[in-house]
Amino acid sequence: MNNGYFESAEKLFKAILMLENEDECKEFFEDICTVKEIQDMCLRLTVAMELKKGKSYQDISKETGASTTTISRVNRCLVYGSGGYRKMLEKLTEEDK
Numbered sequence: 001m002n003n004g005y006f007e008s009a010e011k012l013f014k015a016i017l018m019l020e021n022e023d024e025c026k027e028f029f030e031d032i033c034t035v036k037e038i039q040d041m042c043l044r045l046t047v048a049m050e051l052k053k054g055k056s057y058q059d060i061s062k063e064t065g066a067s068t069t070t071i072s073r074v075n076r077c078l079v080y081g082s083g084g085y086r087k088m089l090e091k092l093t094e095e096d097k
Helices: 003-018 022-032 035-052 057-066 068-080 084-097
Strands: none
Touching: 003 022, 035 057, 035 068, 035 084, 057 068, 068 084
């Protein structure tokens, strides 16, 4: 990847962190992403939550419509990734308490 990517990504991440509430977040993502991109991200997060619960690929696929390829990719990130999914799932779990 080139330096332009990293500079752009850094600005994007900073912009996301500047959002002050759920409404601002929703508005920003509706403008910057297509409906399909948002749906795909929502699906991946749902898959991660179901994997964390210990559900099988087959059950997750039936319940969510996610392909086993998507489930496998999310699982690989959960196991070998940078920890982003795990941190977010922990925060979501804490918020639900």
